[in-house]
Amino acid sequence: MPGKVWFVGAGPGDPDLITVKGRNVLERAGAILYAGSLVDRAATRYAPFGCEIRDSKEMTLEEITAWLIDRAEHHAHVVRLQTGDPGLYGALIEMTRPLTAAGVAWSVVPGVSSAMASMAAAGETLTLPEVTQTVILTRVAGRTPMPPGEDLEALAAHHCTLCIYLSITLLHEVQRALRAAGWPEDAPMLVVQKASWPGQEKIVRGTLADIKRKCQEEKIGSQAMIVASPTLGAADWPSLVRSKLYDPTFTHRFRKAEHSEVTYD
Template sequence: MQIIGAGPGDPELITLRGQRLLSEADVVFYAGSLVPEGLLCHCRPQVEAIDTRALTLETLLPEMIGRVQAGQRVVRLQDGDPALYGALHELLLGLGEAGIPFEIVPGVSAFQLAAARLQVELTIPELVQTIILTRASGRTQVPAPEALASLAAHRASLCLYLSARHVEQAQADLLMHYPADTPIAVCYRLGWPDEHIWLGSLTEMASLTRQARLERTVLYLISPALQGSQSVRSRLYSPEHAHLFRPKARG
């Protein structure tokens, strides 16, 4: 069985390996609310595609296991990258208990596509060198040491998932440490046909969200790297910086 990262939604933003395995699959389980049907273009016409958006793990897992045990090639198509907010852990436990071998194929995460769309590097020398991926606390509680207000103290490039319904509290927590004019991007359904990105300052994060009536499939980028042109540069390609592959010039 393969667990494949589908990427954020664009059928072309999937690895070659993921695409090949999809083309060989007999059965594909995917959450239609998060993975567009366009990704199934990589599958054979006779593939059995099962939308799992309304299923529980107690229903989904036996279906997967049964098909694997019947000798079918089974793919679980996960939105984004399987390692991030994909309920992967509980699935792997269930597969392990059933003795089902599996392979995980990584995928492109929404924060990576967001940076590409915005044409920015999230780690600019002397400005910001850390990226934090997190979410606001809601129905799924965030451990106390990872409270958003605590993470904000780092003033890193912060990528906020699954938080649109708690955006007012998230904004208040971030403003405890980030300057009010810190640039932000509100990214909706990245990689889907109706993708949209709003730019503003941190003080506008909640109002931009509410004005657009966004409640789900939203990623927030909060970062000084979004300020635009920066005069600093990496030392990696600097003529003053010698390293293993570019020794210091003699004389």
């Protein structure tokens, strides 16, 4: 019987941000195919002695799947180690279909996405009560077109949190789309390059009007998350709407409400 292929999310860059399950899978792998960048640190740090390790940056999809199928014939555990989470811009289904056709079992171990890592690095939150409860993960159309109805202008019309991947070279198009959707020039924006990467992380705060200039000054042109959100900067607001779960005046199945009203300033 062939071995099993594990698609493991290595997280945003810091090898310590791989999940415990992901690390456990790596520690028993016979072969690991990793997706460039800092993922190799997680591969070499946790791989057992004698494990075959290869970077896939020069491989096509067909070469990747052929490698995984071949190694599964020789090892009980084969790992495809990917940045972030395998299910988000990771070509996951394109790789699993050939494995299924070849009779090779596979499983997915999720990973921390750069959107979450970027907000954590900046000390920001994706949602706030009565501000926004919705997060959209998207990208700007480039060589890969967007499906009908998913252009950034249409998504930005919701005025919720937008985490925009793979689009730092198209920041001018991000600005255009947000303006067309009615975002004001002083709308806060955040760009984080190489979120969580030890010694390489850059955090740029700005507004719709000046975020491109600030990124140019910091020479940010790749591997960056763009966030536009009405929640940005909330730590410095004079007041916030209190979360119901922790409000003393709110009853839930673990706690009976007090009758006094509490404000949160």
